[in-house]
Amino acid sequence: MTEFKSVVCPICGCLCDDLEITVENNEIVKMKNGCAVCEAKMVYGYKSEERILKPMIRKDGKLVPVTMDEAIHKAAQILVDAKYPLLYGWSSSTNEAQRIGVELAEELGSTLDNCASICHGPSVMATQEIGIPTATLGQIRHRADLIVYWACNPWTSHPRHVERYTAFTEGRFEKSEWKNYMLKLKGETGKKKIEAASKRLGQYSPPPRPQVCMVDAPPKSIQKMGRKMIVVDVRKTKTAEAADYFLQVEPNKDYEIFSALRCLVNDQELDIDKVGGVPVDYLKDVADAMINCEFGAIFFGLGLTQSLGRFRNIEVAIALTRDLNRRTKFVISPMRGHFNVTGANIVFAWQTGYPYAIDFSQGYPQYNPGEFTINDLLRRGDNDATLVISSDPGAHFPKSSMQNMMKHPLITINPDMNAISRLGDVVFPAQWCGIEYSGTAYRMDSVPIPLKKVVEPPPGILNDQELLERILNEVRAIKAQKTEVQTKVKGEVRSAAKTVKKTAKRTKRKVA
């Protein structure tokens, strides 16, 4: 039995690094400190029966096991033969593997894209428009007295975010709101109990459903000293229940709400009563809370990046944060999803200058989201081979994209038989990153954290970095052979041409 401490959870962008893991007979049997999502993967999920244990190649429509060498050769051949391959995924792999990924893309003259393309790509674009005032999560834990979760639901997507980094943590200057929350919860359950009891007694009449405005007025407590939490979303989530104030907005109206808040923060008057379904008076209270806090933090999620307005939503959210910095201290931060999608942006940027949506077809990196982003490429049917690593577009992509992807060879690298692996022509097994091999990942606030290896991978399976290195070497070998053959052929053609010329001359002379 071995105990591991300070193990990092390789699941969401929180990258909690305080897990205690017990391993018996090369199996994780116990995990402490992680959330339920973490337990599901670290204790059970990684041992899945769907685990791929051997490389496979599709022959006559069926996946058949082959040797690693054969699979690597086949994959490299596909990539070299393709005119415009696409390498995609990366967000659940290590920086070390991503580095090789960039090199491979460059060698192939392919496109290179990561999952930011379908999650926080708009946030990246907004940042490129107006920058971003932000902070590491510890800074927020120590100082933030106002926390705003906007269009995200950490309670389910990043379960320990609130408890580790924001409202429910102890900071140097701000105390945890956990106790208050428990009191509130007790109160709520008490209310519910009474309701249930009166229902049983037949005295219960449900409160009338609000017709127009579902928003409650902000409570006085959002102006108080100490930690406060506001949630802005289109529906009441678990996170919203824990908040001091839940501001419910109409779908696709975030841009308007942000703009209204900007006006209010900048002391302008609004000549309307409501914005996005919210009375302006309520927004005034929120704006006041924002101005009067000592350190505010906005976290936003895919509800902003994927709704109407896309990167403009993020841009206006950042603009509001900029305005607020003229009044107090305020930061804003995207809730990055996969545990190392931030790392993919970072590694791509230091090697090429660009965070995603990169094209190498001209021999140098070019960047253009909308052109070199995977779904745009696929839907136009531009690429003619795809490599997918540590990601499952098969489960998430639109049909039109998948249909075009399937028209051409597909190489996959994933630990288990997920949707995309099932569709692959060359299917590689992989090690579980952060469980079976170590490496580096970047937390959602760009803090690098070393992933740990706690169990041995199944025999014969390479980690992402090793595998990519071998594919890259094979690609280079095939290309070298190709040029050799080409020069040889060229040489032969040239000498043949010479002989032809010579004979022609001779014949001419003879004729003369």
Place this chain on the structure above:
Amino acid sequence: MAEILVKNGFVVDPTNKIDGEKMDIAIKDGKIVKKVNERKAKIIDASGLTVMAGGVDIHSHIAGAEVNMGRLIRPEDHYKDAVRKTKLTRSGTGYSIPSTFVTGYRYSTMGYTTVMNGSFAPLKAKHVHEELNDIPLLDKGTYPLLGDWWFVLENLAKGDIEECARHVAWMMQSTKGYAIKVVNPGGLESWGFGHNVHSIDDQVPNFCITPREIVRGLIKVDKMLNLPHTIHLHTNNLGQPGNYKTTLDTMRAIEDLSTDGKPVAHITHIQFASFAGDDWGKFRSGADEISKYINAHNHITLDMGQVIFTDTTTMTADGPFEYTLYTLSGHKWVNSDVETEASGGIIPFTYKKNNAVNAIQWSIGLEIALLVKDPWKIFMTTDHPNGGPFMSYPRVLAWLMSKKAREATLKRCHKKAQKKSLLPSIDRELSLYELAIVTRAGTAKALGMPNKGHLGVGADGDVAIFNINPETTDIAKKYKAVRKAFKESVYTIKDGKIVAKDGEVVDNTTPGRTMWVDVKTKQPCIINEEMKRKFREYWSIEYENYPVSDHYVKVSDKLTVEASV
């Protein structure tokens, strides 16, 4: 390893007091040696060329979280400067914040072989090392930001210098850093709540300490630990009109700490700290005051932080300063606070000749470099990319060595700047010998690198050969030709290998070493359960996951020093 003999060049090696003598330089096993076997060695005919040690840059932001955020937010900066893949080299993008590989290539083709990264937040140390690994052809090192680290503030406030020293030693080792970096001491912590400090005697909120005490404390720590470099200081009020007074206050506050006549602090990018005038309208140069002080004292070294007229990206750990730039410009602005340690910010910026303040800034950098008489006290930098990208170094060298070059630029500057500039009154033109001091010999000495910056026997086999014939060219008059010569070395030799020739990389197999300091304290910093708990309270990652383990450094060059505590 191959032997190389550089024959008949004009050798300029100030460390060894060699000024343009015609000599041969022999290199074997990556080091300068007395002689090599002429028949076996590769001979480089350097007749008519100038031979110097490889360049040593003391302050340049080439790697790490802040630098990369700069890359990430500025695609418009990269579009105009795409770099193609070749048989030997990787592709990338250039201009104000080149991608990692391109950074290595461009420095190398300019004859540089060592570059020190200006700063990084300790929490993100792994990031900086990952990037340094991807910068080829250069030796490099990097300075952890320690001036606002809570452990430092608390120990100094308690007056426990020794405990502070042990923590700094631990940090230096854990982050694989090279020198203590202090940025706007006290200001970064204040910025946590959106405030700043405005003089060296302002109290830092919540910590009962002043910038003066931080700087003095860390200088003492630096000495106790016997670190190779002095503290590397970015002063308070940077970038504010009138700040030359704060800079003078800072220098005066540490005068008594130099006991042996040696420097105790390196004040970086002095141009940004030498502003006079009460506001932007009355903005003028404080170069006269600063250089007078420096000429009369020996406890400080400086680097220029020269401004170039171009579009560039400013980035510093000085969060409040970048905020000020944001309020002035309204540009896209990145702020990046780092818990317990530091802050940071980024603003793209274009320095324009026809902007009075920018043009005066340009003048200030050159004025100080020329008015400080001793070239061993002030070194050439642009605080890349803050004043301008490092690719503009040849332009700075031209201004330093040629009054004509300065006049050519000044006459196109804003009228106000022309009227206020001290440059017309300065006749000094740096010689090749002095240029070698401000670009390699002086920096290597200040950094405490006995094997760098010179060509004596035993030095690293890092050599740069330039197409300058000091016998036939008057460099001040022919500044354009010399500028061109510094843009592309004829040869750059790194560790005894020819890595670049005529501005092109010819051998890309040298990754370069990462230099870091392993301080051995008599009594180690005790990391017990209590410390770990404190650690957990202060940071958002666990103690075990904090240090930079060995595998983060591709080629490690560890310098072990014995501390006196």
